[in-house]
Amino acid sequence: MELESISGVGEKTAARLQSIEEPERALREGDVAALARAPGITPGRAAAIARAAIRAEHDDSGTFLATDRAREIHRAVLDLLQERAVTDDAAHRLETLFPTGSASRIEEVREWVETAMEREPDPETLDALVGVGPLESPPTERIRERCLATADAERHAEAQEAFPELSVEIVEDARGLADLARGYATVIVLDEAFAGVDIDGDVRVMPDALDNPEEVVPERTLAFFAHNRERIRAASAVHRVAELDAPLDLAALDDRLAELDDDGTVIGDEELDRLERAVADLDAAVSTAESVANDRLREAIEERDVTIEGADLLSLVEQGAGVDSLLSRELEDEHAAAIDAARDQLVDALALDSGEAELATRAFPEEPTFPVEHDEGIVNRLRDDLTVARDRRASRLKRDLAADLAGMREGCDELVRAALARDVELAVSRFARDFDCVLPEFAGSGIAIEGGCSPLLDCDFAEVEPIDYEVSGPTLLSGVNSGGKTSTLDLLAIVTVLSHMGLPVPADSVRIERYEALHYQEKSQGTLDAGAFEATLREFAGLVGGGTHRLVLVDELESITEPGASATIIAGILEELAGSTTGVFVSHLAGEISEAAEFAVSIDGIEAVGLENGELVVERSPKKNVLARSTPELIVEKLATESDDDTDGFYEKLLGKFE
Numbered sequence: 078m079e080l081e082s083i084s085g086v087g088e089k090t091a092a093r094l095q096s097i098e099e100p101e102r103a104l105r106e107g108d109v110a111a112l113a114r115a116p117g118i119t120p121g122r123a124a125a126i127a128r129a130a131i132r133a134e135h136d137d138s139g140t141f142l143a144t145d146r147a148r149e150i151h152r153a154v155l156d157l158l159q160e161r162a163v164t165d166d167a168a169h170r171l172e173t174l175f176p177t178g179s180a181s182r183i184e185e186v187r188e189w190v191e192t193a194m195e196r197e198p199d200p201e202t203l204d205a206l207v208g209v210g211p212l213e214s215p216p217t218e219r220i221r222e223r224c225l226a227t228a229d230a231e232r233h234a235e236a237q238e239a240f241p242e243l244s245v246e247i248v249e250d251a252r253g254l255a256d257l258a259r260g261y262a263t264v265i266v267l268d269e270a271f272a273g274v275d276i277d278g279d280v281r282v283m284p285d286a287l288d289n290p291e292e293v294v295p296e297r298t299l300a301f302f303a304h305n306r307e308r309i310r311a312a313s314a315v316h317r318v319a320e321l322d323a324p325l326d327l328a329a330l331d332d333r334l335a336e337l338d339d340d341g342t343v344i345g346d347e348e349l350d351r352l353e354r355a356v357a358d359l360d361a362a363v364s365t366a367e368s369v370a371n372d373r374l375r376e377a378i379e380e381r382d383v384t385i386e387g388a389d390l391l392s393l394v395e396q397g398a399g400v401d402s403l404l405s406r407e408l409e410d411e412h413a414a415a416i417d418a419a420r421d422q423l424v425d426a427l428a429l430d431s432g433e434a435e436l437a438t439r440a441f442p443e444e445p446t447f448p449v450e451h452d453e454g455i456v457n458r459l460r461d462d463l464t465v466a467r468d469r470r471a472s473r474l475k476r477d478l479a480a481d482l483a484g485m486r487e488g489c490d491e492l493v494r495a496a497l498a499r500d501v502e503l504a505v506s507r508f509a510r511d512f513d514c515v516l517p518e519f520a521g522s523g524i525a526i527e528g529g530c531s532p533l534l535d536c537d538f539a540e541v542e543p544i545d546y547e548v549s550g551p552t553l554l555s556g557v558n559s560g561g562k563t564s565t566l567d568l569l570a571i572v573t574v575l576s577h578m579g580l581p582v583p584a585d586s587v588r589i590e591r592y593e594a595l596h597y598q599e600k601s602q603g604t605l606d607a608g609a610f611e612a613t614l615r616e617f618a619g620l621v622g623g624g625t626h627r628l629v630l631v632d633e634l635e636s637i638t639e640p641g642a643s644a645t646i647i648a649g650i651l652e653e654l655a656g657s658t659t660g661v662f663v664s665h666l667a668g669e670i671s672e673a674a675e676f677a678v679s680i681d682g683i684e685a686v687g688l689e690n691g692e693l694v695v696e697r698s699p700k701k702n703v704l705a706r707s708t709p710e711l712i713v714e715k716l717a718t719e720s721d722d723d724t725d726g727f728y729e730k731l732l733g734k735f736e
């Protein structure tokens with residue numbers, strides 16, 4: 078799909094969308110989170126783009142929701158769906174569901190919904206979904222001990238773009254390279270020409286470095302997985318508890334993730350741990366070993382009586398010879414034992430392997446001295462050896478782990494995508510279960526609802542009284558005050574919006590015409606001034622002139638102006654709609670309107686079946702072809718029939734006036 082062919086996507090937005098992975102796939106699947114990864118695109122804008130793309134694909138004009146109230150109803154049902162999504166991502170994705178007149182779009186969603194409704198929203202899956210989110214790239218961290226080198230300016234630019242973590246240096250010749258090798262622990266040379274050049278230090282010639290980022294900067298892959306680890310684990314848990322087919326070996330993924338620390342370092346390798354400890358503890362271990370030798374030797378000297386002949390003493394004093402020669406003569410064995418103890422102590426304390434131990438033993442020379450002193454030069458060599466071994470092991474482990482994880486990257490993307498897709502399905506499944514929904518049947522003209530319950534009423538859903546209502550063509554809906562007229566219009570609108578979104582509806586059954594638009598005019602909050610009245614009339618002029626297959630719902634239009642004029646205007650509008658358009662006009666002036674109309678307009682009524690403790694008992698389902706009596710009429714009737722003090726027949730006469 079040409080990105081710029083989507084309405085609202087200009088050159089700039091198209092370029093931004095191109096910067097994400099697989100923008101076409103994201104658009105096709107309504108993957109709002111992926112689209113929102115494009116720079117400067119918020120999830121709200123991403124959802125709008127996804128909707129526009131779907132509209133373009135299904136040739137939808139985007140005019141289904143023709144009025145503010147119709148749009149409010151759509152928003153309200155979306156809210157109900159979104160409340161049932163666990164993740165923000167699923168909530169954003171639900172924004173791509175909109176009512177449409179396009180049969181192909183409705184069919185596409187319905188197919189998906191049929192599967193979604195079968196999904197069991199079990200608490201374990203919902204719990205596991207809590208941690209799932211789209212995978213993100215962590216901020217780039219500079220790596221200072223490694224650099225790239227090339228003699229070619231073009232490659233230099235390419236490498237800079239490909240590896241923002243590293244310095245990329247221009248080198249002219251082997252001498253330049255040697256200089257770099259002194260400043261960096263590792264130099265990766267991009268030019269084949271340098272192969273075979275002998276330079277001290279860790280210099281690697283890798284002409285294919287740009288194609289192997291995880292070898293050059295394994296830190297990037299490790300940081301990505303460290304950053305997203307909990308999300309990946311949560312997605313993996315969703316697959317396990319919901320028994321989804323996993324796109325990769327989850328046990329292997331778990332094992333590899335367990336080897337990663339939060340900061341992207343590799344953990345759990347005994348040999349690396351040993352080397353790290355050995356480097357860190359070296360000085361302390363040398364000093365302990367020294368003390369061990371000296372304590373032993375001191376003890377041996379203290380316990381020893383040394384007999385020295387006068388000539389020897391003289392020679393010692395005259396030659397200025399130290400006590401060492403005496404030590405070597407008298408305490409040779411003890412000294413050797415003390416040195417051995419120091420060496421063993423050092424090797425054991427640092428858990429050195431045989432090669433390292435061989436060097437470590439030389440840290441305590443055989444020559445008899447007291448106190449025993451280590452050879453700093455040897456200790457430094459040992460430190461260098463251990464540090465090199467530690468760094469080599471760490472980078473090998475990093476590279477190995479990064480290579481394994483890089484191989485799992487696509488699988489992880491898929492894993493998270495599938496978990497989030499399950500969340501969207503479960504939101505629909507929970508909506509359908511919470512509101513006892515069924516998929517509607519598209520057929521005939523008008524709407525027929527059986528057992529419909531509005532989820533937007535201000536009472537518990539369990540207390541909503543189900544409504545049966547079938548309506549086709551222009552109809553007046555009369556009824557007692559607070560009988561549920563507005564709620565019936567809302568139910569018709571909810572059912573229409575959900576059906577045309579491809580979603581299930583809160584009813585036992587629904588048959589509905591395939592509409593192209595919903596006009597829902599809510600009750601005006603009082604009489605309009607001349608300007609607003611004119612604007613409203615213009616709106617209706619546009620409405621009567623529109624195409625067929627529209628559902629028109631109007632609530633107490635009479636409140637816009639005085640009753641007599643209102644009845645005439647409503648009658649006129651109904652006449653224009655007569656024929657093909659289903660319109661339900663709630664009105665307290667149903668009788669007057671039907672008299673003013675020049676055709677036999679249908680009147681349905683929501684009736685009160687009586688008064689109980691001063692409260693009206695209402696039959697919520699509108700009765701066909703019945704002009705419902707008004708609340709005042711009902712009260713007068715009650716007084717006329719039940720009251721004992723209607724001595725002069727006042728209530729009786731009053732009741733007669735209603736006929």
Ligand SMILES: Nc1ncnc2c1ncn2[C@@H]1O[C@H](COP(=O)(O)OP(=O)(O)OP(=O)(O)O)[C@@H](O)[C@H]1O
Nearest residue numbers: 535540541542557558559560561562563564565697
């Ligand atoms: N099907 C229903 N089940 C339970 N309660 C309902 C139902 N329909 C309406 N109600 C209750 O009745 C109240 C009044 O409903 P609604 O506003 O739709 O009546 P109305 O006939 O439009 O009133 P008005 O004459 O003031 O315009 C609602 O707030 C709701 O609590």
